[in-house]
Amino acid sequence: MISRLENQRPKYGFVAALVNRFSTAALGIISAHVFYLMVISSASQLDYPAKVSLYAFLSAMTLWIATKIAAGWVAVSLLVFIVLFRAGEPELLYQSLSEEIVWLMVGSFIIGEAVRQSGLATRFSDSILKYSSSKNRVLFGITTALFTSAFFIPSTSGRAALSMPMLKQLGAKFTAKEQSVLAIIAPVVILMSTSATLIGAGSHLIGIGLLEKTVGQSISFVQWLIWGVPFSLVVTFISVVIIKLMLWPKEASQEFESRQSINAALKKKPLGKNEKKTLAIIFFLMAGWVSESLHGYDIAFITVFGSVLVMLPNYGVISWKQGIKAVSWNLILFVAAATALGQVLVDNGVVSWIEKGMFGFLHLFGEAPDWLVITIILLVTVTSHLYITSHTTRAIVFIPSFILFSQSMGMNAVTAVFLCLIGMNYCITVPVSSKALLLFYEEGEISYNPKQLAKVSFVLAPIYILVMLLFYFTYWHWTGMQL
Template structure:
């Protein structure tokens, strides 16, 4: 007959199978139905077909009807065969974007950090300072995750701490208290990771993608330091607020200081007392990369992706300073993330070149709008968060909205760089529901239910809307964007 877990798995697989069939049928229906949609001067055939391909790809991704990598590779073929672009090179144009190589390098940097004890050592230092109770301990974990996520991918930053949290939860004797604390920690972890991703362009591939689309559509850019001035204050305000909201709503169970200190002592014994040569080397390389990233604001020659690839190569030097092997590196790479980013950039390029961006701008954005930077940024932030609900794939949303957002900004007198910054910053905070990759990592641990997350995250997103509406225009004026 099988266990209850096996029966549940069979039922869930059956539900997933039905959803996948519906997804394939819906995608086929969309691709076939686009030929029935009339075209016009403002909505030419390439724009119509690009819209159909975009919707079909989103349906396939959300329903998981086919493996993610296959959907992404297939999208390039769709762009070509449906004549969304004039050439096969245009259909694969996203795969030549430097953003993809930044993604590849970021996985290597994350792997290098896991090879040494830098992150664990930093966490334990904060735990000794804040570890008097579970609420302060949760803030320490959120703070370290946020800071780590400012220089490596959100996924990797969250992944580092999941096993640590699960091990710490074993200190609870009561299943109810363990579950309550797990829910608080596992919801706050991806939130902190995604908040940290706002802080620098290197904190998330989404930031690099947004800037690259701005450059392609306008020739303008957002220097590294400017993005930091936009994102760091928002993150500094959002993180303690997120912690306070999660603590108040989910109320992690108290644990005696004796047990917390026992955990700290156990973790301390697992690593060398002093920093090893390799730990110091990894920190030195990361600091050097950060310095070059910042200098890129004044020296365009120091392109972010190129600097990151060069820094990655330093972890493979022969001898005592070798941090990892090529096999270690290739195991750390997410091929799905690579092809997802490549396909979304390709679709974004077609949205711009086909004329679809102009049509979408007229549909999504009002024809008349107050010429107020605060109201304009606020409207954009609300729209982005609302669209993340049906389209919880942040790269797809950025690729779809970049050109229309730029057009809307031009109409209301808002600098395009500020509009694209709002797009990237909000897309980083895709956690209203645990559907994005980062919150899915903790959701699959079974620590909380689907609709537990919005009890806290909706308030965090509203705070980001308010903060971004006020901060981006103010900093934009100081930096000379107006």
């Protein structure tokens, strides 16, 4: 009897350890929620709907990062929580599926499937592999292609959508752990390269438009290139190096199969019929995205239009069933609900409350030296993605305030707007902070862990700010930027 009990002790000891581990994690999450409740309850400037919305948003952020609960379930459940506690109408849930990002992603998945089935994805991956003898060279090829795309495709989500099928094709050459790192590297490179050009993000155009209307000044396309390209090159390189050092499996092999076998498989062949069709549609999409201000149709509509073309009966590249099957509906529901969670912060006045507090704080530094003022501005803008998930909304909310702040403090409005826009381009802490990140999150074939993303951001965010400060006091100063 005694020996039987002794034999069972390891089993019970394992169970006890498992329970203790679970209890520790659960206790930490519960403690965080109690802390949120105490802090938010004491915020007298917020009304009841705003408090409930802020609590739900913070809860979502915590559960996304600290647990393995399905992200879509968390987002939808907390939308239901907001409605149940009378902080929003049921339409908040229904209308979440009408968000622009939802339809943009539906169209992107369908077009990505057409790129894959047409053979373009294989052709692109083969062209990289042809000149690559190691995985490091493949990463360099991917980074170069993604960085260059910023000058031709004026949408981070558009660049992510077109790159996804190629990355899936290349992902077959990597292990599962390496693929999860690749799924972080790709959107981070897309986001870091955004600052290189004026057309890199819609927020740039919004910011310049507000600058022109308010103070009659602007930043030309060429001037933006002069300021933006060197900075983007540096932060992109640093980002890739840091991600690789932090996350890349140490035991992973760097070599591919022999070059002879690769070269033998990469025989040059002419474009097929479906490849030509897909290329034509991609060029149509790029033209439509670039000329948005002329025809008035937004990027999401142009993308859905392109997806309809690739599924044309008898003339398209893929069938309707193939296109719909290619859409990650799990991810679509998550994006819809998560976007609504971010929007409700704006609608219920939480963002306005945060904005007032921040700019009241900024005015305390009116007599401070330039380096301190710029540091505070960068801290505000670089962290803004944590509570305003939409890049466009961040520009609409913050740019007018920063223009007024710069005028009241006697600063150069052009410099203030440029620094703010570059600061707001940093948005890699949580998946919901960027459409490019969302496209690679929980996609299935090539996706990443949000804990790894948060870990990378913890290191990259201060480096990003330091690089901006270094550029301001050196290269940007030398090229005419003055506060």
